[in-house]
Amino acid sequence: MVCLIASSQAWAAAPTKKILILFPLESNSPGFVQFDQALRSALNESQAYRFDFYVECMDLLRFPGERYLRDLVQIYREKYSTRNIDLIIAPLRLSHDFLAQYAGELFPGTPVLAIDLDTRLIDAHTLQRSSAVVTGKFAMENTLDLALGLHPKVREVFVVSGASRVDRDVATLVQNAFRGYTERVQFHYLSELSMEETLRGVAALPAHSIIYYVSFFQDADGQAFLPNQAVAMISATASVPVYGLSESYIGAGAVGGRVYSYVRLGAKTAQAALGILSGEANGAVGPLEEPADQVIFDWHQFKRWGIREADLPAGSMVRYRDFSPWQAYRFQILGIASVLILQTLIIGALVFNLKKRRQAEAEAHRRMTELAHVTRVATIGELAASLAHEINQPLTAILSNAQAAQRFLSSSAPDLDEIRQILDDIVRDDDRVSEVIRRMRALLKKQTDSYESFDLDQAVRECITLVHDSAPLDGLSIRADLNTNLPVVRADRVQLQQVLFNLMVNAVAAMSEAPGTARKMLITTAMEDPRTVKVSVTDSGTGIDELQVDRLFEPFYTTKPSGMGMGLAISQTIVKAHGGKMGALNHPEGGATFYFTLPIVREGRP
CATH class of the missing domain: 3.40.50.2300 (Response regulator)
Known part of the structure; x- marks a missing residue:
């Protein structure tokens, strides 16, 4: 600063x-x-x-x-x-x-x-x-060499210039410079003409020819022009390419040429001016010359005349290209395209992996559902003898009542009231058998996930009834302490009943060595917090081995001689899929409690 x-x-x-x-x-x-x-x-x-x-x-x-x-x-x-x-x-x-x-x-x-x-x-x-x-310092010869090189079939060159003193002076320079080319091409000088005559002349030139434009400040009629305006008119009318000696002609109609820079000429003039102003004597500031060292072409003109860019001299500058994002930002576009392609490949790989993962998750879920079904069947199988007994009792009663009814009907004066009572007993026993079978079928049925809102207490009571009716233990006491004001839950009813049924069957097994009068089971439902309900199964059995607590929910871990060790593992998977959790704890006085939680439906009871 x-x-x-x-x-x-x-x-x-x-x-x-x-x-x-x-x-x-x-x-x-x-x-x-x-x-x-x-x-x-x-x-x-x-x-x-x-x-x-x-x-x-x-x-x-x-x-x-x-x-x-x-x-x-x-x-x-x-x-x-x-x-x-x-x-x-x-x-x-x-x-x-x-x-x-x-x-x-x-x-x-x-x-x-x-x-x-x-x-x-x-x-x-x-x-x-x-x-x-x-x-x-004009480079007329170099520009002519360039033109003849790009148009090797050219045999005639038409030199166009105006009628002013400036035009005549520069045209004389050009004419002197071209004397050495007379054996290669024939020259025609279109000067001292009106603009109208000049345009008529350039409109019908022979095929193998070019125009060399000098300058055109004024025509023979005294009409004034700017040289770049005149070259634009001549180029637009001409039937052959136009070349010129000035940088200002390129972009106005000339194809190109070897030219010097007016910008650098201005800078050299400033250099000489500073020398004079600094007090250097006349002649001390030597003559400064700006050489024609730039080869410049107009992109539109060499496209117009079919000139290939590859044929231009090395180091040529091409101006006035049509804007091309590819030409202007090639490396940026390549970089962005590379990033996009890489991103596309990564996204494609992620989508593929996600698809495979979802397929694997769907397959795992299907396998889990099948395994859960097998576990339900196995659990029911453990109670098969008791269930058979539960079904056999009403069937025996139905048979006895039917036989009794037959005897009454064989008498000469059957007692219709007695027969009516017998039929009522048969209907009651049949309902009892149907209810047992319905509950079994509900657990054994193989189906896809079906989420619904339902009363949790009612689902718990159905499991209690099924286990109570089928339990093989003598003296088993099952007590329910249910919260009748629980909100509804949204879940797969059969899967949750399987979880509770499995916990109750495990509780029955845990009390198999206990005395008959000590075989007690307590089922409770309660609100754990304002958004969660809790279902617990407490038994009076042997409790949980403290050394094995961490393994309770591992697949294939079991304490039953004939168990598969999948019941608790599958139950935990089901509860987690419903947004809940599962746990177990011992009681100091003996026995254990297994529980699970579920989120409630906030809209309230249906």
Whole structure:
């Protein structure tokens, strides 16, 4: 920051130099615009001076009369008599000639920096009168070589130029430069013509020919043009490609050529100007020349004429391409495409793995459901003898009552009231058998998951009835302490009954060694918290081996001689799938409690 402040203060204290740019043509000439911008930019970068710029575009081609010149001189006298101009920059011979006639009167003693399009256009008088000279250097021969190389069948070259003094001077340079090509191609010079005649001429040229455009500031009728506007008109009408000697023609209609940069010409002019302002004597600032070292082509024009980009000379610059995201952002697009492809592959792999995982989970669930069904069947099988007894008793009673009814009906005067009572007994025993079979079928039925909202207490009572009716233990007492105000739960009814049924069967087995009067089981339901219900099965058996507590819910772990060890493992899986948990604990006085929890349905009872 300190350096910036010091630099700003030094620049503010620098002396101010007044620069007059005396341009003889229109202010909107493309080459002059680029030259002027580069010149000012380079001078303003200097820390030695501050600059005031004055620009006069004299428009001498359109107003060449003596009266206009006298008026112009009078205006400049009034404008600059008290300005003390430090340096005059004079582009082109028209400005040089104007200063040769009027500099002593208008700007006595002011140094002049002469600028021209080509070194060969500077005459001895200009060199003598000027403090320094900066020029370009056209490469007409190189451009012609380029054109003939790209169009090897060309036999004729049509050189087009205007009728102004500037046009004639540059055309003379071109004509002298092309003398060495007369044995290779035939030259035709279209100059000193009106624009209408020029356009008619270029519209019907032979197939194996090209146009070499020089400049066109004015036609034979005195009509003024900007050279880039004229080349655009000629190119649009021409039946053959157009090449030119100026950078400003490329983009206006010329195919291309070897040219020099007006920007660099402006920078070299600033270099010479600073040398003059620093007090160097006349002649001490040597002549500066900007060579034509750029080969530039217009993309649209070489596409128009079927020129392949691969045939262009090495190092060529191609301008005015149609915007192509691929050309402008090729590496970014490749990078993004690579990332997208990689992401697609990763996502595809993840989707494939997810699909396989879901298939595996579905298969595991199916296997678990089948195993749960097998476990239910096995559990029912453990009670098969008791269930057979439970069914056999009412069937025996039905048979006895049916036989008794037959005997009553065989008598001469059957007692209808007695027979009616017998039939009522048969119906009651049949209902008893049907209820036992219904409960068994509900547990044995193989079905897919079916979630529904139901009363948990009712499901618990059904399991209690089934176990009570089928338990093989004498003296077994099953007591229920159920909370009648429980909210409904949403679950698979059969699976939850399987869990409770398995816990109750395990409790029966745990009490098999206990005395008959001590075989007691307690089933409770309660709210564990506002969102969870808890179902517990407590027995008075031998309890849980403390060394094996952690293995209770492992698959294939069992304390039964004939058990599979899958009941508790499957029960835990079922409870977890319903969003609950399962556990067990011992009682100091003996026995154990197994429990599971379930989330409630918050909407309330149906």
